[in-house]
Amino acid sequence: MTFGSIFFDALSTLAVFGVATSTIYSLMVAVGVLRFRRRAAAAGSRRFQPPVSVLKPLHGDEPNLEENLASFFQQDYPEYEILFCARKSDDPGLETARRVAARFPRVPVRILVCGEPPWPNARTYSLEIMRRSARFPILVATDSDVRVAPDYLATVVEPLSDSRVGMVTCLYRGVARRGFWAQLEAMGMSVEMTSGVLVAEMVEGMRFALGPSMVMRQSTIEKIGGFEPVAQFFADDFVLGNRTAKAGEKVVLSSCIVEHHAVNASFTSIVAHQQGWATSTRFSRPLGHMGSVLTYAVPYGLLGLAVLSAAGHAALGALLLAITLLDRVLLCMLVAGCVVRDRSALRKAWLYPLRDLMGFCFWLRSYFGSRRLSYRGDPCELLPKGRMRKLIHESVKN
Numbered sequence: 001m002t003f004g005s006i007f008f009d010a011l012s013t014l015a016v017f018g019v020a021t022s023t024i025y026s027l028m029v030a031v032g033v034l035r036f037r038r039r040a041a042a043a044g045s046r047r048f049q050p051p052v053s054v055l056k057p058l059h060g061d062e063p064n065l066e067e068n069l070a071s072f073f074q075q076d077y078p079e080y081e082i083l084f085c086a087r088k089s090d091d092p093g094l095e096t097a098r099r100v101a102a103r104f105p106r107v108p109v110r111i112l113v114c115g116e117p118p119w120p121n122a123r124t125y126s127l128e129i130m131r132r133s134a135r136f137p138i139l140v141a142t143d144s145d146v147r148v149a150p151d152y153l154a155t156v157v158e159p160l161s162d163s164r165v166g167m168v169t170c171l172y173r174g175v176a177r178r179g180f181w182a183q184l185e186a187m188g189m190s191v192e193m194t195s196g197v198l199v200a201e202m203v204e205g206m207r208f209a210l211g212p213s214m215v216m217r218q219s220t221i222e223k224i225g226g227f228e229p230v231a232q233f234f235a236d237d238f239v240l241g242n243r244t245a246k247a248g249e250k251v252v253l254s255s256c257i258v259e260h261h262a263v264n265a266s267f268t269s270i271v272a273h274q275q276g277w278a279t280s281t282r283f284s285r286p287l288g289h290m291g292s293v294l295t296y297a298v299p300y301g302l303l304g305l306a307v308l309s310a311a312g313h314a315a316l317g318a319l320l321l322a323i324t325l326l327d328r329v330l331l332c333m334l335v336a337g338c339v340v341r342d343r344s345a346l347r348k349a350w351l352y353p354l355r356d357l358m359g360f361c362f363w364l365r366s367y368f369g370s371r372r373l374s375y376r377g378d379p380c381e382l383l384p385k386g387r388m389r390k391l392i393h394e395s396v397k398n
Helices: 003-041 067-072 092-105 120-132 152-161 180-206 219-222 237-247 267-286 288-293 300-312 314-338 342-347 349-365
Strands: 052-057 078-088 109-113 139-141 163-178 215-216 250-260 372-375 378-382 388-390
Touching: 003 180, 003 250, 003 288, 003 300, 003 314, 052 067, 052 120, 052 152, 067 092, 067 152, 078 120, 092 109, 109 120, 109 215, 139 152, 139 219, 152 163, 152 250, 163 180, 163 219, 163 237, 163 342, 180 250, 180 267, 180 288, 180 314, 180 342, 180 349, 215 219, 215 237, 215 250, 215 300, 237 250, 267 349, 267 372, 288 349, 300 314, 300 349, 314 342, 314 349, 342 349, 372 388
Parallel strands: 052 078, 052 139, 078 109, 163 250
Antiparallel strands: 139 215, 163 215, 372 378, 378 388
């Protein structure tokens, strides 16, 4: 047997194996979808409505920021306050927050200024400043690019009626302003991220949180030492949820779906953002990130088409590719339609195979690309175990 034939057999086997594992993964997602819908149907009565403090770190102006912030002032909830925090008092984000707050005088608001963060992760420093000033024992931390429905607070706080629960987090629906590439990024938020979370929760339970929406007890954060212990990490939300679980408190995935607005519009900014998160996942969860290569489908279909066509079995190769394309379209329709209710992704499900291929490219490049990223405009470098180091007076090349 020649080296060429051995190499061909290896590639053919890899293609078939990849198609099989990605199909199994899709079936696991389907089971996760069923579990999520059953849990959502059996959700509580929303009678547990203690006063809460909403924490909103801000950094500059963003598209749709005013509408996003306004959605938190329109909550059907008896008592809550909203705290905003930025580095400078004249931050454009704070100016928008003041303008929105003037429209809703019934909601108590406090504006805080934290100065330049001494911690590598600037968001966690803002959260710590707001936590110390919060009036209420339940904290709701959300990103500035998140928009919510009027029943958001009532839904996400309800699981805390169980004293064993220390944190509640939410899936999110990606929303793109405009543009083809922004649409693909939003589809990744809605489908790829949701699929991974549903499978992870089914296999090992929730041992992490999702940054766009995190509900926590003050006592839980104090138990793990405040936000400072997670301030060394790029993926602070993952670490925060993980430490909550390790502290013996439950992390619950809420039935609530929030909107995560994609602020990137250009191809280069979207690639930089997606690549940054893929690289950070590689450092934060090395084994899980490595294994995620088996969840992609289209790359194995393309490999099968190329290898089998070269060997004179083009029809078989085309069949493998067709299986993967159909698999990803159906996966997109299932998750977008039955979980995050993303009508845009549902209409354009035929595009999702391209997003699947992009995801694989980000995964591959995470092992060969630069460790230098940008976090809220600050250049930083990823270190082992997902820690980060701020780079002073240096530019970041993505």
